[in-house]
Each structure stands twice: as structure tokens, then as C-alpha cells.
Amino acid sequence: MNIKTSCATVVLLLYLCVGLFSQANQDCNVPGKSDATMEAKNIYGEPLQSCCVDPMTGFYRNGMCLTGAEDYGTHIVCAVVTKEFLEYSKSKGNDLMTARPEYNFPGLKAGDGWCLCISRWLEAVEAGVAPPINLAATHEKALQYTSMEVLALYDVAKQN
Numbered sequence: 001m002n003i004k005t006s007c008a009t010v011v012l013l014l015y016l017c018v019g020l021f022s023q024a025n026q027d028c029n030v031p032g033k034s035d036a037t038m039e040a041k042n043i044y045g046e047p048l049q050s051c052c053v054d055p056m057t058g059f060y061r062n063g064m065c066l067t068g069a070e071d072y073g074t075h076i077v078c079a080v081v082t083k084e085f086l087e088y089s090k091s092k093g094n095d096l097m098t099a100r101p102e103y104n105f106p107g108l109k110a111g112d113g114w115c116l117c118i119s120r121w122l123e124a125v126e127a128g129v130a131p132p133i134n135l136a137a138t139h140e141k142a143l144q145y146t147s148m149e150v151l152a153l154y155d156v157a158k159q160n
Contacts, residue, residue, distance in 0.1 A: 042135065048065065049136040064137070074117055076115065076142050086108060086110065097109070133156060
């Protein structure tokens with residue numbers, strides 16, 4: 001299985017898992033993840049900020065771009081998705097625009113915050129369609145895949 005397939009598979013599995021969480025879990029707490037949330041750092045070495053809660057994002061669906069051993073896609077980049085990126089992602093087999101109510105997934109639209117797989121975001125950089133990112137909500141692990149300079153080029157704060 002290649003990275004592209006892995007990311008799409010992980011996203012589909014996430015949608016399946018989302019249905020397992022009850023509506024009572026709206027406080028974004030994920031069992032066993034509260035310590036990780038408090039210790040997680042962004043690319044600046046500061047506490048990781050929330051990426052988006054409407055729609056709820058993150059591998060653990062707690063609004064944060066946290067990662068762990070079970071996150072094979074490494075969903076650590078907090079992007080503000082663009083129409084161009086969404087179309088690109090769909091062309092690569094990962095349709096993030098179509099709502100999947102059976103998985104509590106509303107579908108994304110331009111302007112939504114979303115924790116992306118680092119590999120897909122870097123592919124989009126190479127293709128010239130990478131969306132801007134919220135650096136304060138991007139996990140420090142992103143620095144294992146690319147440089148601070150590359151990440152800074154896509155800083156959403158500098159694109160407004």
C-alpha cells in the first residue's frame with residue numbers, strides 16, 4: 001500500500017470511527033488523549049492550538065492536529081482548505097468535499113480548517129496547490145518532514 005492509498009484509507013476509517021463517538025462526547029475529550037493534548041507542541045515549540053471544531057477535525061476528532069502510532073496518515077498540518085486543494089485531493093482519490101452523513105462528515109468547503117496528512121500537503125506543495133496553514137495549530141512533527149522555511153511560506157496569517 002502506498003502513502004496516497006494509506007492516507008485515503010485512514011480518512012475512511014476515521015469516518016467510520018466518528019460514528020462510534022456519542023453526542024455526549026462534544027467536549028472534544030478523547031479517552032487517553034488528554035495528556036497528549038496538554039503536552040503536544042506546535043512547530044514553534046509552544047502548546048498546540050486547536051485547528052477547527054466546525055467541522056470537527058483531527059485524527060482523534062477533537063479539533064486538534066494530534067498524531068499517534070495509530071495515525072498512519074500523520075494528520076498534523078492544520079490547513080485552511082481552498083477549492084483548488086479540495087479538487088486536487090479529489091483527483092488523488094480523497095474526496096473531502098462530498099458529505100458522508102453516515103460517518104458524521106459534512107464535507108469540506110473552501111475556508112474550512114482541516115488536519116491534513118503531511119504527505120498529501122507536501123504533494124500539494126509540489127503541485128502548486130497547497131492550502132495555507134495555521135502554524136500555531138500545526139504539530140511540531142511536521143518539522144520531521146519539511147523545514148520551518150517551507151511551512152512559513154504557507155502561513156495563513158501572512159496570506160490575509
